[in-house]
Amino acid sequence: xxPILSVLLLLPIASAGPAYLVLGKSRKAGLWxxxxxxxxxxxxxxxxxxxxYASAPAAGSYAFTEQYSWVSISTFGVNYLVGVDxxxxxxxxxxALLTVFALVGSRRxxxxxxxxxxALILLFEGAIIGVFVSLNLVLFYFFWDLVMIPMFFLIGxxxxxxxxxxxxxxxxxxxxxxxxxxxxxxxxxxxxxxTTFDIPSLAGRIPAGIQYLPLLASFIGFGIKLPVFPLHxxxxxxxxxxxxxxxxxxxxxxxxxxxxxxxxxxxGLFPQASYVWAWGFMAVGITTMFYGAFVAIVSKDLRxxxxxxxxxxxGFVVFGSFASVASGSPLGMEGAILQxxxxxxxxxxxxxxxxxxxxxxxxxxxSSLKGLRTLIPRTSTLLVFVCAAAMALPPFGSFVAxxxxxxxxxxxxxxxxxxxxxxxxxxxxxxWMIRKTVLSSPDGGAxxxxxxxIDAGVLALYLVPLIIMLFFSxxxxxxxxxxxxxxxxxxxx
Amino acid sequence: MEYILAAVxxxxxxxxxxxxxxxxxxxxxVGAYLSIAAISAAILFVAANTAFxxxxxxxxxxxxxxxxxxxxxxxxxxxxxxxxxxxxYSAHDGPSVPSYYSLLAFSGLGMLLLSYSADLLMLFVAWExxxxxxxxLAGFDKKRxxxxxxxxxxxxxxxxxxxxILYAMSLTYGVTGTxxxxxILEKLAGQPFNPLISVAILLFIVxxxxxxxxxxxxxxxPDTYEGSPPAVATLFASATxxxxxxxAIRVVLAIATVYSLTPNSAFSLANVLAxxxxxxxxxxxxxxxxxxSMTRLLAYSSIAQAGYILIGFSIFAYSQQTGLFTYNAMLGxxxxxxxxxxxxxxxxxAFLAAMLVIxxxxxxxxxxxxxxxxRMPITAFTIAxxxxxxxxxxxxxxxxxxxxxxxxxxxxxxxxxxxxxxxNSAFSLGYYLWVIKRMYLDPGESTERVKEPFWFVxxxxxxxxxxxxxGLFPQQVISLAxxxxxxxxx
Numbered sequence: 001x002x003p004i005l006s007v008l009l010l011l012p013i014a015s016a017g018p019a020y021l022v023l024g025k026s027r028k029a030g031l032w033x034x035x036x037x038x039x040x041x042x043x044x045x046x047x048x049x050x051x052x053y054a055s056a057p058a059a060g061s062y063a064f065t066e067q068y069s070w071v072s073i074s075t076f077g078v079n080y081l082v083g084v085d086x087x088x089x090x091x092x093x094x095x096a097l098l099t100v101f102a103l104v105g106s107r108r109x110x111x112x113x114x115x116x117x118x119a120l121i122l123l124f125e126g127a128i129i130g131v132f133v134s135l136n137l138v139l140f141y142f143f144w145d146l147v148m149i150p151m152f153f154l155i156g157x158x159x160x161x162x163x164x165x166x167x168x169x170x171x172x173x174x175x176x177x178x179x180x181x182x183x184x185x186x187x188x189x190x191x192x193x194x195t196t197f198d199i200p201s202l203a204g205r206i207p208a209g210i211q212y213l214p215l216l217a218s219f220i221g222f223g224i225k226l227p228v229f230p231l232h233x234x235x236x237x238x239x240x241x242x243x244x245x246x247x248x249x250x251x252x253x254x255x256x257x258x259x260x261x262x263x264x265x266x267x268g269l270f271p272q273a274s275y276v277w278a279w280g281f282m283a284v285g286i287t288t289m290f291y292g293a294f295v296a297i298v299s300k301d302l303r304x305x306x307x308x309x310x311x312x313x314x315g316f317v318v319f320g321s322f323a324s325v326a327s328g329s330p331l332g333m334e335g336a337i338l339q340x341x342x343x344x345x346x347x348x349x350x351x352x353x354x355x356x357x358x359x360x361x362x363x364x365x366x367s368s369l370k371g372l373r374t375l376i377p378r379t380s381t382l383l384v385f386v387c388a389a390a391m392a393l394p395p396f397g398s399f400v401a402x403x404x405x406x407x408x409x410x411x412x413x414x415x416x417x418x419x420x421x422x423x424x425x426x427x428x429x430x431x432w433m434i435r436k437t438v439l440s441s442p443d444g445g446a447x448x449x450x451x452x453x454i455d456a457g458v459l460a461l462y463l464v465p466l467i468i469m470l471f472f473s474x475x476x477x478x479x480x481x482x483x484x485x486x487x488x489x490x491x492x493x
Numbered sequence: 494m495e496y497i498l499a500a501v502x503x504x505x506x507x508x509x510x511x512x513x514x515x516x517x518x519x520x521x522x523v524g525a526y527l528s529i530a531a532i533s534a535a536i537l538f539v540a541a542n543t544a545f546x547x548x549x550x551x552x553x554x555x556x557x558x559x560x561x562x563x564x565x566x567x568x569x570x571x572x573x574x575x576x577x578x579x580x581x582y583s584a585h586d587g588p589s590v591p592s593y594y595s596l597l598a599f600s601g602l603g604m605l606l607l608s609y610s611a612d613l614l615m616l617f618v619a620w621e622x623x624x625x626x627x628x629x630l631a632g633f634d635k636k637r638x639x640x641x642x643x644x645x646x647x648x649x650x651x652x653x654x655x656x657x658i659l660y661a662m663s664l665t666y667g668v669t670g671t672x673x674x675x676x677i678l679e680k681l682a683g684q685p686f687n688p689l690i691s692v693a694i695l696l697f698i699v700x701x702x703x704x705x706x707x708x709x710x711x712x713x714x715p716d717t718y719e720g721s722p723p724a725v726a727t728l729f730a731s732a733t734x735x736x737x738x739x740x741a742i743r744v745v746l747a748i749a750t751v752y753s754l755t756p757n758s759a760f761s762l763a764n765v766l767a768x769x770x771x772x773x774x775x776x777x778x779x780x781x782x783x784x785x786s787m788t789r790l791l792a793y794s795s796i797a798q799a800g801y802i803l804i805g806f807s808i809f810a811y812s813q814q815t816g817l818f819t820y821n822a823m824l825g826x827x828x829x830x831x832x833x834x835x836x837x838x839x840x841x842x843a844f845l846a847a848m849l850v851i852x853x854x855x856x857x858x859x860x861x862x863x864x865x866x867x868r869m870p871i872t873a874f875t876i877a878x879x880x881x882x883x884x885x886x887x888x889x890x891x892x893x894x895x896x897x898x899x900x901x902x903x904x905x906x907x908x909x910x911x912x913x914x915x916x917n918s919a920f921s922l923g924y925y926l927w928v929i930k931r932m933y934l935d936p937g938e939s940t941e942r943v944k945e946p947f948w949f950v951x952x953x954x955x956x957x958x959x960x961x962x963x964g965l966f967p968q969q970v971i972s973l974a975x976x977x978x979x980x981x982x983x
Binding site: 070071072073074075076138141142145146149153156157163164167168171172175176179180182183186187189190191210 | 823881884886888892896897900903904912915916918923926935967968971975
């Protein structure tokens with residue numbers, strides 16, 4: 001039997017070096033090589049996703065597990081333990097799919113030092129898939145930190161005017177967060193006898209009394225990545241300065257790492273403390289949602305507007321997850337899992353479009369963008385559709401996700417129904433932005449170069465999973481149900 | 494034990510023989526190659542001892558051959574070898590080369606004997622044999638005033654620390670009537686509070702602390718590291734510093750197993766060490782942040798790393814004196830020993846890379862590192878990897894030792910040390926990352942390739958390979974550290 005998850009996470013890491021060498025020799029061959037690796041990844045992750053859907057692992061168990069001893073001395077042991085369940089399989093798929101999209105998009109948007117660029121993207125893909133499939137805390141932390149190293153260089157070398165500032169700020173925040181996270185993971189290790197780092201053996205066994213500080217530390221660690229409200233200030237710089245395809249990966253899958261960690265580790269390992277503090281974390285989630293939406297309204301730049309929209313979108317994940325913890329109803333957390341999946345594609349598509357607008361018009365300043373409809377018709381058509389997805393309009397799956405989260409919130413307390421205002425606000429400013437930029441008439445003499453047909457085709461593909469998720473949300477929600485059920489059982493004990 | 498003897502003989506032969514060769518043949522290079530061969534042979538003998546020798550005491554129990562000694566001997570001799578190899582390129586060509594290599598071999602011999610010392614007198618002789626040649630080596634660039642300053646400062650403070658150690662030894666002898674460490678432990682076991690012994694323990698910490706570069710006994714470190722020839726600074730940071738740690742383990746931690754510092758639990762040895770650990774790492778990191786010169790930055794970072802190593806010592810002392818948390822103590826000592834090994838590799842790589850920059854670009858301030866990735870890509874990559882490893886970023890070697898150290902105190906009353914250490918780790922990225930930013934993101938004054946000599950590249954490749962290799966497959970090194978740690982428990 002093929003160790004499919006190990007192949008998934010090691011193939012891109014191992015291909016990074018060869019990709020660098022091949023690209024150095026021939027651009028065309030190198031691009032095919034890189035995209036070929038990403039397509040193999042996509043095929044494998046589709047297989048994993050489908051298998052998890054077809055036979056969802058029972059509550060508290062995992063599919064495709066592999067276990068080897070990594071470090072083992074008499075007093076200390078770390079296993080290489082990987083596996084997937086209904087929480088991680090959609091995220092693995094999203095990571096593989098977005099990597100393909102980002103690579104295709106990079107062809108025209110990135111033109112310097114290409115060998116290193118593509119090698120780093122592959123490294124990033126392997127690391128982030130590693131985060132989603134690791135079931136051992138040390139392995140998880142390994143990949144968690146490995147993600148930031150390619151990202152630092154991707155922002156710092158290929159970014160916009162203030163790239164160095166953005167890269168340093170990104171790295172400082174992320175590394176501080178991961179160090180604080182490490183404290184939580186170590187406390188979890190020492191919390192049980194016999195000591196272990198394996199998540200399946202830790203879940204539900206850490207004594208309630210020592211869960212509180214580790215929960216807080218892990219929430220800060222994951223919250224910086226997500227990001228939640230007071231810990232978000234690195235994000236607008238990083239998202240706006242990163243080259244568009246990298247921003248796709250940042251907004252699409254890197255933020256999902258935070259949400260994944262909150263559900264898998266913060267709630268999964270420290271359930272009783274999560275229950276006690278659920279209201280506080282829900283408040284953090286709601287604040288993040290409103291804060292993101294409010295700041296997006298006053299943003300003058302498209303990319304900054306999209307960055308804050310993404311913050312608001314990830315606020316739903318925190319809110320929904322802890323609403324379920326508080327109420328015991330699975331809806332909120334299931335919505336949160338779906339939201340992470342669909343947010344990957346809405347946020348990814350938004351940043352990709354911003355990249356094409358920057359390239360075609362030369363600016364992403366909302367007040368200087370006029371008459372995009374006539375200047376760059378393909379881009380603006382797609383912009384309208386993607387914005388519709390971002391404001392959670394049917395026929396896009398984001399509608400289902402946000403409805404589930406809000407309903408899950410109402411199950412916890414009817415007063416949280418006012419969170420329905422967030423999609424309304426997002427809809428409001430996105431429509432205003434579309435009216436100003438797409439539907440206005442261009443200034444005299446203004447010109448623009450539209451994206452090519454093939455790029456438009458690839459961008460339209462971002463919308464396919466979103467539409468599928470409206471009609472077949474069971475693809476994600478079905479396997480997610482036993483995971484949520486398992487977590488809620490842990491909480492109620 | 495015969496393997497250790499063989500190692501001692503090969504080093505001694507090199508130390509004594511190389512200057513003689515010079516008189517006979519006047520071929521400085523030959524002496525250098527012979528010293529390198531002798532140090533390599535010594536490493537092989539120590540490795541053989543690790544593989545085949547059990548725990549043996551010999552020479553009237555002056556020396557003990559155990560895994561702890563093997564571990565330290567391997568580390569210090571490997572560093573000495575790396576220093577010897579890259580010294581082929583440094584500026585000293587001519588008649589002084591043989592004496593340089595002779596001094597290096599003498600210092601290596603001292604560190605080798607120190608690793609296996611089981612008697613206070615042996616320990617002191619080895620300590621001096623290690624230290625005296627390094628005073629000369631620090632001043633080897635005799636035309637450069639900073640080198641003279643480095644040597645003077647180091648010699649004076651080194652002599653002071655030797656005197657303090659000797660005083661502590663005489664107090665210990667006065668109370669116990671023996672200089673054998675095992676004999677001392679027997680006499681001290683079950684003794685009530687005795688101020689003389691407590692003073693002696695504190696004096697030992699101070700004396701060894703100079704070499705370990707723990708705050709507040711670190712004053713010589715930045716000036717000496719900066720002023721010495723860079724290869725010699727590597728020796729200080731990666732080898733003689735480790736010798737301080739092995740001496741502390743052999744003496745202070747051994748005494749901690751049978752004797753507590755004071756009856757008052759607030760002034761226990763564990764707390765003293767924990768406070769020293771936190772003060773050292775915090776001071777080192779804060780001071781490193783403001784440095785303008787690379788070698789000074791590395792010196793302060795080296796001070797900070799000494800603080801992390803002390804974490805394992807403090808949990809060991811805590812567990813020995815309370816009888817609690819023995820499991821944590823084992824983890825902590827394993828972590829300390831692993832961090833000593835890792836630090837030698839990581840800091841060795843960083844120092845040698847900095848040395849190459851000084852050699853090739855003729856300047857050592859941080860400005861020289863702008864755009865280094867284009868000019869000296871291999872050197873820049875070495876610095877980047879070693880800095881990330883020093884900060885404890887996985888998948889590099891430093892991660893595992895920090896993981897073990899932090900874990901060992903997280904559920905004990907010393908948990909505040911773990912919190913302080915983790916915050917320090919995050920903080921230290923401030924300066925590590927800044928240098929990486931300079932090298933990779935900032936434009937340099939030119940983009941012309943600068944030559945990176947062959948043997949430097951070989952040494953870099955070995956060190957970077959070790960950093961990544963230990964990071965990915967730590968099993969062998971961790972189990973070696975673990976068995977060395979178990980020989981600390983009596």
